[in-house]
Amino acid sequence: MAKVFLICGKICSGKGFYTRQLKEKEHAVVLSCDEVENDLFHHDLGDRRDAISADIKAYLHKKAVDIARAGCNVILDWGF
Numbered sequence: 435m436a437k438v439f440l441i442c443g444k445i446c447s448g449k450g451f452y453t454r455q456l457k458e459k460e461h462a463v464v465l466s467c468d469e470v471e472n473d474l475f476h477h478d479l480g481d482r483r484d485a486i487s488a489d490i491k492a493y494l495h496k497k498a499v500d501i502a503r504a505g506c507n508v509i510l511d512w513g514f
């Protein structure tokens with residue numbers, strides 16, 4: 435049975451470091467809202483950041499369900 439891990443913590447608290455270790459240990463796929471924002475938008479989102487972040491999280495949530503149903507572990511690195 436696949437596992438879903440939720441990573442939370444303050445900015446610069448070591449979430450990324452822990453996520454990388456967990457990814458290797460659990461053979462998991464990492465879904466990161468920050469990574470999507472940085473890769474797609476490359477710049478300040480200004481007043482739209484919260485709305486765009488919510489849309490990204492909704493999309494990644496659907497993907498996490500698909501990945502887990504396929505039997506692969508998932509790490510949600512969203513800074514909950």
